[in-house]
Amino acid sequence: MKKTAFDRKELNIILNLYGTKVAEGEWRDYALDFDIHTATFSIYRRASEMPLYRIVKDITLARRQGAYAVIAQSGMILRRGHDLAQVLRVLLGKPRLVTV
8 A cells, every 4th residue: 555645845844843843952853654544743842741733644635625734632623735844834834023
């Protein structure tokens, strides 16, 4: 059986966001999980906790609601869609004013 996975372009988009959040000190660890129908990128504040967010690619929902979803720790779907970059915008947060 073939498993669902993120392709190189998708991983690049996810890891760019992840790297930014790690540099800001918000995220510290991640995990990848592959299944027959889903690929999941889980984001952790600490490795011993439950994931803060899960970025899920579900090929069974690709034509209807969109293959990509961001799911919060509570299980609530924050955003779902067909375009991964647009779906991940929910994790960017609001811009902050930085004073020097």
